Amino acid sequence: MTDTKRFVLVGAGGIGTWLAAGLVRLLEWKYPGSALIIVDGDNYEPKNKERQDFTKIGNKAVVKAHELTPQFTNTMIIPIPKWVVADDFSGVTDEDSPKITASQLITEGDIVFAVVDNFAARKIIFDAASKLQNIDVFTGGNDDELFGSIYHYQKRDGIEVTEHPVNFHPEYDNPPDKNPGELSCQERSEIEGGTQLLATNMAVASFILGRVHKTIVHNQNPEETEIYFDLGLGKSEPYDRRVTTVNEYITV
């Protein structure tokens, strides 16, 4: 019997478009019959072309799914053109735009990719994931210019294999930004994208794909839980955030 997976890609923008290209190929050839779920409430605009890979203007999840479906017939590609919000809809000021709660979206055994552009949405996704027994969440992002980082959160049989990122990153506890899914269209249009670079977006996607290859395809331990990189310096640095390692370290 073929092993199938359910990949949930939240965010089909600067990182997500490149990551989608890798994930769908992985599913198509390693896990035929699997599902790639693409979630995004935002639309592609001509100005996004500088860093994002798409062929039509429209909702990001829908456009990306329509592009990939004819190319990859052994993978079910499902668009969800909605914003991800908290289970209690906390902070939501706009009732009109389509929304899905993180708990409705993520289920047991999912492999989730949170490549959004704010910590508020990441927190919502991690909060929902941490309530499940078996889950993998890969997240990644970049700042301006050439710096970026990724993080892999893993639970097996109800036990955390790697630490929740909130233990090392206060920004996951008290996000300094807003989840676009909670904002009105006007407020969303006023969010600055910063000066991101294509190379950094693609590097984040590549580092995540590398971790998937090691920890999912080859089922090896997620020792390199968090990785920082700086393309300008040509350096990367892995951090071991496995629960056992961190606890052993503290008692030394």
Place this chain on the structure above:
Amino acid sequence: MESNMNNAASQPATGMANVRFGVYNQPSNIGGKSVKDAREQFSKLWGIPNDAVAYKGKDKLDENYVIQPGDNVEFHRRAGEKG
């Protein structure tokens, strides 16, 4: 688990400890120095921002914490936000 570690009153012991920030990772003779001293020493080299929080494992370190030989002190920068 989260705690603010402050051992300023304990006996300082000198020796090597490890300092990390982003892509940087360097053993250094900072045992016996405070977190504040280490921050000042490495901030110019590595660009550690003032709001970067010092950690030992999962424990947040007070600026007056005296680094012990063998400690692994990480200055955590905010993770990449945009995507």
